[in-house]
Amino acid sequence: MKLDAQNGALLANLQATLAGLDRTQTPGVWLDELIGRGLDGLPMPGRGATLQRWQALGLVAGHDLSLAKLYEGHTDALAVMAEVAPSAPPAKGATWGMWAAEAAHGRALVDTSEAGGVRLNGAKRWCSGAGQVSHGLLTAWWPDGRGPQLVRVAMDQPGVSVCAAGWHAVGMAASASVDVAFRDARVELVGAEGAYLNRPGFWQGGAGIAACWHGGAQALAAALHRTLVQVPPGHRNAFRLAALGKVDVALQATAALLREAARWIDEHPTEDASAAGLRVRLAVEICAKQVLDEVGQALGAAPFCRDAPFAQMAADLPVYLRQSHGERDFAALGERLMSPGEASWEL
Ligand SMILES: Cc1cc2nc3c(=O)[nH]c(=O)nc-3n(C[C@H](O)[C@H](O)[C@H](O)COP(=O)(O)OP(=O)(O)OC[C@H]3O[C@@H](n4cnc5c(N)ncnc54)[C@H](O)[C@@H]3O)c2cc1C
Incomplete structure (x- = not known):
């Protein structure tokens, strides 16, 4: 309960700080501000609050993906050092x-x-x-x-x-x-040779990137939602409503998968999380591409040209998604499913 309250406060504080960031500044300056306020103290993956860690990454990504890239790297580095070299913590204040x-x-x-x-x-x-x-x-x-x-x-x-x-x-x-x-x-x-790859946190951390992509896709979907709610009922464009329905299905499905993966990781903190990690990364990649496409088609040229945060997000997301290893990861997931019991799709 205490952990929940702490994490809830961290997320609320993060949200308020993001909303107050000076938009004229750069993501590097924003990162310093988040760290200066202690907002990089995320729960470690696999310790009971993996979902809250991913929620924080998603929140930052919904604000700006370059900031998310820096913030995800910084918080991942802290988690890696805590895992492989707990007796040699990094200097305070470093980015x-x-x-x-x-x-x-x-x-x-x-x-x-x-x-x-x-x-x-x-x-x-x-x-x-x-x-x-x-x-x-x-x-x-x-x-x-x-x-x-x-x-x-x-x-x-x-x-x-x-x-x-x-x-x-x-x-x-x-x-x-x-x-x-x-x-x-x-x-x-830092740590022994091979420690970086041979640790449970490798895939637990890798899945965190999916939370960033999800946050970016969510921000684009929110722009479509905002546009539609401003129109009185009965006057809403049916094609835009259908697009919103499609992105809702896609985002709800990946959000559910992320929640389930976070729970699995918390329940199996020392087990190989590669299948869960690959699955969420690939699912969110597919979802984010669909959201980009549906929202872009539904809203047309205007937000790409006249809405600065939307234009930035729509330019950033396809590039950030290329951090995915694409077909290589699909093949790696397929390989995991060769192990007995792994290919199970029952409800
Ligand atoms: C914006 C951005 C930021 C990044 N930041 C960081 C960072 O901070 N730290 C970091 O460590 N890395 C970072 N990276 C690098 C990232 O982790 C990848 O190493 C990089 O994107 C190259 O991916 P790749 O190795 O899959 O690409 P490539 O090897 O060039 O492969 C391209 C594509 O070919 C296909 N392919 C390749 N090999 C196979 C195979 N054997 N089987 C099937 N298909 C295959 C896949 O579809 C793959 O996506 C960043 C990348 C981006 C785009």
Whole structure:
């Protein structure tokens, strides 16, 4: 009961703070404000309040997806560090990026050969918010090929170069998922080699991204709903009402799946959550694409051109959805269903 009240207060506080954010500022500034107010202290996944964690991510996403990208990365990094290295908590006040994507060529390599601590060399791609956060938590590799090894790095040092040159995104522009180069950068090892992947939180955290996509889709659906309720009953366009019905069915179904996945994770905190995680990510991806399509078709050009928050959301969501691994994840889910008892669709 106490946990519920605490989480309820956090969500209410988050909602009020989001509503009061200065719209002329950037998502990086907004992230600092949320952290400064302690609104990054989300319940850890798998500890009884996974749904509230996802509700917080969805709320932030409904406000702005670039902010959600930064906030999700920051809160995921905090959860990862608490899980794999609980005895070495991060410095207070730091802002975190969580960078685990592996490029086909070029890795970040750990070097312990010199006296004076651990060094990092190489490059990392897809580092969201690298130009805005104070620290990064990232996957690196040992020179003999062992890994991934989590390391944390302070961005403000000569051995770290953020390269924004290749970033041409229009949607999600403000989250700048850029390349970072490391040259003898000082880093700290976080947890044991392989700990990043071999932990229950890996899929529990991965599912949190679906909550962000859901929040973005919900915001677009809300724009259609707002438009329709302003019209007196009997005068509402039947095609728009049908579109609202379709997005309601899609969003209700994915919301139910997210709630069920959160409950499953809380009831099985140490079990492999990959099937649940893949399922919610893929379901929300399909739902979000449908919502984009239905709402866009129902409302026409006007909100894309004249409603700034809508235009931003509609530009950001398709780019953010590309963080999905698409067909690769569908195949991975299919593979999970080969295990006895997994392919069960009964009510
Ligand atoms: C806006 C944005 C922000 C991001 N921020 C971060 C971040 O902060 N941290 C981070 O670690 N990463 C981040 N990423 C990177 C993300 O995690 C992915 O690594 C990246 O999007 C590339 O995905 P991919 O590897 O599936 O793409 P690719 O390997 O380029 O694949 C493209 C598509 O090909 C198909 N495909 C590929 N291989 C297979 C296969 N074997 N079987 C079936 N189909 C296949 C899939 O449909 C897949 O979607 C971000 C990405 C985006 C778009």
